[in-house]
Amino acid sequence: MRSTRLRAFLGAAGLALALTGCATAPSPPQMSTTAPAAPAQFSDIGGVDVAYVEFRNSAFPYHGDIPASQEGDGGRPFLNVDENGRLGHKSSRGGVHWQDETYNDRHVLVAASPNFDPKAPGVIVVYFHGNNATLARDVVARQETPRQVAASRLNAVLIAPQMAVDARDSSAGNFWREGAFAAFLDEAENKLARFYPNASHADFARYPVVIVAYSGGYLPAAYSLAHGGARDRVKGVVLLDALYGETDKFARWIEQERGRAFFVSAYASSSKAENAALRERLERDGVPTVTGVPDSLGPGTVAFVDSGDVAHEDFVTHAWTSDPITDVLTRVSR
Numbered sequence: 001m002r003s004t005r006l007r008a009f010l011g012a013a014g015l016a017l018a019l020t021g022c023a024t025a026p027s028p029p030q031m032s033t034t035a036p037a038a039p040a041q042f043s044d045i046g047g048v049d050v051a052y053v054e055f056r057n058s059a060f061p062y063h064g065d066i067p068a069s070q071e072g073d074g075g076r077p078f079l080n081v082d083e084n085g086r087l088g089h090k091s092s093r094g095g096v097h098w099q100d101e102t103y104n105d106r107h108v109l110v111a112a113s114p115n116f117d118p119k120a121p122g123v124i125v126v127y128f129h130g131n132n133a134t135l136a137r138d139v140v141a142r143q144e145t146p147r148q149v150a151a152s153r154l155n156a157v158l159i160a161p162q163m164a165v166d167a168r169d170s171s172a173g174n175f176w177r178e179g180a181f182a183a184f185l186d187e188a189e190n191k192l193a194r195f196y197p198n199a200s201h202a203d204f205a206r207y208p209v210v211i212v213a214y215s216g217g218y219l220p221a222a223y224s225l226a227h228g229g230a231r232d233r234v235k236g237v238v239l240l241d242a243l244y245g246e247t248d249k250f251a252r253w254i255e256q257e258r259g260r261a262f263f264v265s266a267y268a269s270s271s272k273a274e275n276a277a278l279r280e281r282l283e284r285d286g287v288p289t290v291t292g293v294p295d296s297l298g299p300g301t302v303a304f305v306d307s308g309d310v311a312h313e314d315f316v317t318h319a320w321t322s323d324p325i326t327d328v329l330t331r332v333s334r
Contacts, residue, residue, distance in 0.1 A: 181228025
């Protein structure tokens with residue numbers, strides 16, 4: 001009995017001493033209970049790796065003003081309609097688009113050829129779709145943008161943010177903000193690294209960027225060039241029947257990046273006048289331009305492509321040639 005009591009006393013005393021020591025001794029290192037993020041997975045769509053990823057730094061939701069520098073609607077709150085607490089945007093083009101329907105999708109399309117190698121030299125293609133579009137129905141299925149990028153045989157990865165959802169609206173959303181394009185690329189590089197276990201953010205951060213904008217995509221493209229904070233990353237710009245405004249921003253970028261980046265603007269009858277005005281300004285300012293897409297798109301190339309009387313709605317797949325995105329990207333100098 002005495003032996004049992006002694007063992008109990010010694011055990012209690014040892015526990016008390018251990019607890020006392022915890023007050024002054026360093027705590028043992030704690031093992032993290034958070035599991036590492038699982039690799040992201042692509043889906044195979046027509047032989048191309050495709051995924052839809054939510055971004056924090058995508059175009060929408062956007063709570064702020066339309067910049068005063070924007071042609072037409074500048075200098076007023078973007079969400080300028082409040083109907084019993086439901087917020088919306090009414091533009092000079094008429095009609096109201098509601099935030100919860102049109103400006104609330106954070107998804108970004110990510111796509112690449114199955115042969116894409118993040119360790120090899122390559123390029124990030126940022127695609128700004130036009131009006132009345134969704135990523136799956138239009139960018140992937142109708143415009144076939146992922147397939148066209150993959151078919152170029154350029155070691156390229158495509159990222160395409162959802163802009164206004166299925167609406168006649170070119171609003172740039174968060175791409176209006178100073179530094180927003182750089183933040184978008186930084187997040188994209190982290191997201192892309194999750195799809196490739198052997199790659200890191202740094203692998204994608206070294207890639208130059210080619211911006212491709214169709215139709216109403218001109219607006220986020222123009223603000224990304226003028227205020228996006230990633231000017232040194234942009235290797236080239238391709239406008240597909242897209243010069244409907246902000247001509248001054250494109251002209252300044254071309255003139256400032258002369259000799260370092262390329263610019264291609266292809267157009268049909270709907271944007272012919274704006275393209276003629278831009279070309280005239282550039283040549284007046286001493287910037288040489290060429291007609292048609294040259295065999296090689298290198299630094300300093302400024303090309304204008306008159307595609308004739310083709311349908312604007314089909315321009316991404318049928319313009320001066322079939323698959324115009326493929327045609328341009330195959331000419332990008334390595």
